[in-house]
Amino acid sequence: MQKYKTFIFHRPNNRINNGIRKSFLKNCKVSDNLRQTGTLPHIIRLFFVFSGLAWNFKKRITVTFNMKNDYSRPRGEIESLIYLLDDPDPDVQQGVRKRFRELGESAVPMLDQYRTQSVRDSEIDAIGEIIYSITSESIFDEYADVVERGIDNRMDLENALLVLCRFGNPTLRTQEYRLKLDELSRGISSKISYTPSMSEKMQLLLQYIFRELRFRGDSANYHHPDNAYLDRVIDRRKGLPIMLSVVVMSLAHRIGLPFYGVNMPIHFMLMYETPSHPLLIDPFDGGAVVTYNQCYYFLKKNGVDPRPEHLAKASELDVLVRCIRNLMNSYARQKDEKRIQDLRRLLQITEMNG
Numbered sequence: 001m002q003k004y005k006t007f008i009f010h011r012p013n014n015r016i017n018n019g020i021r022k023s024f025l026k027n028c029k030v031s032d033n034l035r036q037t038g039t040l041p042h043i044i045r046l047f048f049v050f051s052g053l054a055w056n057f058k059k060r061i062t063v064t065f066n067m068k069n070d071y072s073r074p075r076g077e078i079e080s081l082i083y084l085l086d087d088p089d090p091d092v093q094q095g096v097r098k099r100f101r102e103l104g105e106s107a108v109p110m111l112d113q114y115r116t117q118s119v120r121d122s123e124i125d126a127i128g129e130i131i132y133s134i135t136s137e138s139i140f141d142e143y144a145d146v147v148e149r150g151i152d153n154r155m156d157l158e159n160a161l162l163v164l165c166r167f168g169n170p171t172l173r174t175q176e177y178r179l180k181l182d183e184l185s186r187g188i189s190s191k192i193s194y195t196p197s198m199s200e201k202m203q204l205l206l207q208y209i210f211r212e213l214r215f216r217g218d219s220a221n222y223h224h225p226d227n228a229y230l231d232r233v234i235d236r237r238k239g240l241p242i243m244l245s246v247v248v249m250s251l252a253h254r255i256g257l258p259f260y261g262v263n264m265p266i267h268f269m270l271m272y273e274t275p276s277h278p279l280l281i282d283p284f285d286g287g288a289v290v291t292y293n294q295c296y297y298f299l300k301k302n303g304v305d306p307r308p309e310h311l312a313k314a315s316e317l318d319v320l321v322r323c324i325r326n327l328m329n330s331y332a333r334q335k336d337e338k339r340i341q342d343l344r345r346l347l348q349i350t351e352m353n354g
Contacts, residue, residue: 078103078110085126100130108134112171128170135170136342139163143346147353154253157316158230160350161246161323165231167342177231181247184213185254192255201257202272202279206287209251213237215244217284225330228323242268242322244283263314263322264295265304271313280311321350 084096100107108131115127143163151157158181162174188208192201209215218227218238226232226239230246233239239247245261245268252259262269262280269290270281280295282288296306304310314322324347331339 075110078107079114082111082114082123082127085130086122097130097133101134103134105134105138108171131170132167136167139166139170140342140345140349142166144349144353147350150353151315151317151320151350153316154249157246157319158250160320161230164320164323164327164346165229167327167339167346168225168229169231172231174231177234180234181250182254185251187213188251189255192257198274202259202274205248205252205255205257205259206281209248210283210287215239215247216286217241217244223330223333225327225334228326228330240268240326241282241284242319242326245270246319246323248283248287261314261319262311263318264310265299266302267298268322269295269311317350321347324350 081096081099084092087093087096100111111127111131111134115124115131118124118127143160146156146160146163149156151160158178159174162172162177165174165177166172188205192204195201195204215233215237217240218224218236221227222240226236228240228243230243233243233247242261248270249259249261258273260271260273262271267282267284270283270287272279272281280290280292282290292311295311299306299310324343328340328343328347331343
């Protein structure tokens with residue numbers, strides 16, 4: 001006896017092309033105005049593409065699939081699952097998400113393609129969350145591997161921060177951003193190499209980054225997560241003080257200039273070493289040079305008792321930990337408990353290996 005699986009879907013104000021619909025109906029049993037008569041199928045198998053077609057179908061439909069027929073082609077299944085992401089029935093949505101988890105990372109390339117092509121924010125967000133749920137454990141493993149090897153220099157820090165970016169964009173190709181930083185450094189390296197003065201080298205790099213490339217602080221949306229992910233800061237040319245500092249330090253490392261981070265409370269700073277004395281630089285103010293007294297005044301004004309270590313060089317590990325804490329703060333403002341828990345786990349991995 002043939003076995004069937006039953007589920008209900010609802011898609012208001014859309015119409016499916018009649019030819020495709022007829023082909024579909026040959027292979028399923030459809031009845032209108034029925035309530036769900038069984039559990040959601042473990043596999044929702046449709047073989048046609050819904051998107052971009054119109055069919056004024058406003059009724060709830062029970063579709064009973066002949067599970068012996070071969071509608072298991074991954075592409076068709078994934079397209080159909082994506083179609084059902086905005087179904088108003090929470091049971092349908094739960095079943096769709098469960099099936100995506102079962103498909104695992106094999107579904108990610110196509111999900112990412114649909115997310116890139118989608119023009120609806122709700123669909124983009126829903127697909128993004130599914131991709132994240134599928135890939136998060138492998139990203140944890142990748143991050144742990146990087147941190148366990150040690151965060152001892154600029155390249156270690158850069159590698160860890162780029163893996164961290166995948167918690168915001170799981171399908172990110174991190175190598176592309178290393179190449180982008182390489183390309184940005186080539187835009188100024190030859191000019192700096194022909195400049196003998198250390199102070200002039202510093203000014204050339206800061207002018208290049210903050211004036212020519214137009215990297216700047218984002219005062220309007222200061223706490224948005226985009227300002228705390230290195231890839232988004234590179235693309236948008238806007239970010240938090242610490243991420244702007246990372247961009248400067250990354251380019252400086254490639255060119256051979258002595259820029260360092262300063263883990264000052266509330267506002268991360270840059271330090272540039274000259275033969276006479278170190279200079280403090282505010283990355284959020286276009287790379288302006290500031291005095292130690294100005295920094296002490298800023299701390300006192302914000303209720304912090306200044307101490308010498310507040311204006312000392314930060315280790316690469318210190319920078320990484322602060323970047324994670326900044327992201328936790330950003331997601332706390334969005335009440336995203338899942339991301340906060342995951343970042344807390346990352347922080348534990350980082351501090352354990354520090």
